[in-house]
Amino acid sequence: MSIDGVNGRTSYIGTSILNIRKQLDDLTQQLASGRVSTTYAGQGANRGFALSLRAQVSSIDAFKDTATNVNTRLNVVNLALQGLADIGTSVKKAASTSTIVLNDNGQTSGQITAQAAFSNAVSLLNSQTGDRYLFSGRTTDTSATVPADVMLDGVGTQAGLKQLINERRQADQGVGNMAHLTVSSPPLTTTMTSLAEDGSSFGLKLGSISSSLTGATVTQPTGAPPAATVDLGAVNPNDGDKITFNFNLPDGTTESIALTATTTNPPPAGSFLIGVDTVATTANLQAALTSSIQTLGDTALVAASAIAASDNFFNPSATVTGSPVNNQATVPAPITGATLLSGLAGTDSLAASFAAGDTITVNGTPITFVAAGATGNQLNITDSVQTLLAKIDSITGTGTPSTVTGGVIALHGGDGASLTVSSSNAAAFAALGFSATASADPAPLRVNGPPFATATNLIGGTTANTVSWYTGEVGTDPPRGTAIARIDQSITVQYGARANEQALRYELQNIAVYAAVTTNPANPNSKAQVNALQQRISANLAPQTGQQSIQDMQAEFAGAQNAIKASTDRQTQLKGMAQTMLDQIEGINQDEVATKILALQTSLQASYQTTSMLYQTTLTKFLPI
DSSP: OOOOOHHHHHHHHHHHHHHHHHHHHHHHHHHHHSBSOSSGGGGGGGHHHHHHHHHHHHHHHHHHHHHHHHHHHHHHHHHHHHHHHHHHHHHHHHHHHOOOOOOTTSOOHHHHHHHHHHHHHHHHHTOEETTEETTBTTOTTSOSBOOHHHHHHOBTTBBOHHHHHHHHHHHHHOGGGOTTEEEEOOTTOSSEEEEEEOSOSSSOEEEEEEEOOTTOEEEEEETTTTEEEEEOTTSOOOTTOEEEEEEEOTTSOEEEEEEEEEOOSSOOTTEEEOOSSHHHHHHHHHHHHHHHHHHHHTTHHHHHHHHHHHHHHHSOEEEEEOOOOBBOBSSOOBOOTTOBSSOOTBSSBBSSOOOTTOEEEETTEEEEEESSOOOSSEEETTOBHHHHHHHHHHHHTOSSOOEEETTEEEEEEEETOOEEEEESOHHHHHHTTOOSOEEEOOBOEEEOOSSOTTOOOEEEOOTTTBOOOBOSOOOSSOGGGGSEEEEETTEEEEOOOBTTSHHHHHHHHHHHHHHHOOOOTTSTTHHHHHHHHHHHHHHHTSOOTTSOOHHHHHHHHHHHHHHHHHHHHHHHHHHHHHHHHHHHHHBOOHHHHHHHHHHHHHHHHHHHHHHHHHHTOOGGGGSOO
């Protein structure tokens, strides 16, 4: 009798055992991994939803990493900004409270404090996180500034702030310390005093004159260059009568000289002696005014000059300088602000006239000449050179007014902006001293010398002769936009910064000038110089109305951090919900799986026993004994 093989006779039993065994293996793997399946195919109908949820979780994790990195950078930026704010406060306090006792280097204790503060401020502006400089704009691999000592002292052939301050002081004081002013009597007059500027862009500039002098006639400053007169006439002033001359200084501040008529001889400070007649009194007034101007030129003007030099150094401006040109007067002379833009031969007008319809284009904005009735960006052909310069300055927004001195026009661009000027009338443009298109990039401004005492205008420094303090990225777009991070699908934050932003630059330049200025202790005006400087530094480091402050910057960065926190909090909630749903699809109930495993183990054991019993069944067991 033939015997069937096991496979043939009991294949249905083996198949059942194998199925149970496979289910047991699957459940055991689920229990070990905590997941329904190690493949998406095993996840059932919700596999597509699981893929979407997993992508969402992964995206949230990536945004979280970005937020962490940006928050780290923002924390460092805020530390730097707070440090700079504290430095500004400490230097302001030093300038307000420092005693005026000069050391061997001609500086006060407050200035020594400013030197250390300046170095610290420069270090903060060069803050890094990792290999990223935070105040360099888009050039994150470049430090924001040159070293502090290079800024102050220069390097090689490049002049630093100290040298520019010295040159500017000479230019502002002028010859004989007269600050480019002349006190004289016009020809054929003996009772009139003329006070006139010499046309230079440096020194003291005439303001209004107020007088209570009996019988005197005062003519306010007019003309180009401006001049004012005081005519005592035929009647002497009375004892105690006063006249006050107001002056504008290079840093935008004002000072005044008040002179009181007196019969006391010798006259006390701030007064002039009443003579036997107005001729003698006029001579005494002129002598007192000259002496007072010289004193002002060696006190407040020195401080104002240093402030202006620091602004020129730290706040680069594009400068286009023309060639010297003459007018078409009968006896040609260098053009001035009063020279007309068009006129007949033999008059004080340009050698070649502008005509109606001509244009001068400044940084893409045209100035159009009209016959009369100019409005907006228009000029009458009968307007003066000074009117043209004012119109150009209004377009560029420069803080350094354009000038014309000695027949040379110097045009200045806006803060940190390039300057390009052209004209449709080449001949008339040449009569202004410019050929073809004139253009320049921003550069530190310095006195056009030597000699400096007789200099008339500023020029742009070059990379060969002047230090450029800011070495980061230069741009006209908002600094925050130089670093952008996406912290959510539809949300980005901007957290870039440039060290040459107004708030940072303004504080740095004021601390720098306070640290850089030295005074000759042997000069009888030394204390007045330092006092004038300290007053200006203290005022400048106070909050400036309408000007960006460090606190404004901190608020902007705080806004970015708030946006990151709000986004992160929202993402944490979304991730929790997505993970819960994902766990429901991909995860298992361990109790349920364990129960199934026990049931399958029991079933498998029963199958094994049944199979064993079946294998032991033979025909003899069914035969009668």
